[in-house]
Amino acid sequence: MIISFDLDDTLISKNNFQLEKSNLLQQFLGIEGIRKGTISLFKEIKKQKHQIYIYTTSYRSESRIKWMFYSYGISVDFVINQQKHNRRISKKNIHCSKFPPLFNIDIHVDDSIGVEMEGQKNGFKTIIISETDENWTETILNILYPD
Known part of the structure; x- marks a missing residue:
């Protein structure tokens, strides 16, 4: 399975949720903090054995x-930024901020209700998590791996 994650306000935020601890090198290089968990x-x-993509605007x-x-000691398998999204989607007659099926993504994790609505309209699966959800990792794992 391929699972993609949004960045801003999902995995990265300056004020809205706790962040993983950063080391001095990360601080020196200005590497952004990622959400705790x-x-x-x-x-x-x-x-x-699943793949992790980042799909960001x-x-x-x-x-x-x-x-x-x-x-942070973790890897991602593939990155889709706005430039890559624009190149790929311009060849289709699709009007979405994100369209995971173009990249063979099985499920996309985001904070945006708008992306959830696009998924419902265009037939792709989303997991919407709130920046205030302190149990966000369990929310995702319970949907990905129900008993």
């Missing part, structure tokens, strides 16, 4: 995004 969540998903470079996660 991301490391253990990604490791569990990888343990289950951000213009951050793919290498910057991959390096950010790598600096």
Whole structure:
């Protein structure tokens, strides 16, 4: 299974949720903090032999995004930023902020109700998590791996 994650207000935020501890090198290089629980969540998903994609409307470079996660000891398999999304979607007659089926993504995790509505309209699966959900990793794991 391929699971994608949004960045802003889902995995990255300056004020809305607790962050993983960062080290001095990360602080020195200005690497963005990631949401507390991301490391253990990604490791569990990888343990289950699934792929992790990042699907963001951000213009951050793919290498910057991959390096950010790598600096926390976790890897992502593929990055879709706004540039890659625009190139791929421009060849289709699709009007969505995100369209996971174009990248063979099975389920997309986001904070946006708008993305959830796009999923309902266009037939792709989403997991919407709130930035205030302190048990967000359990929310995701319970949907991905129901008993």
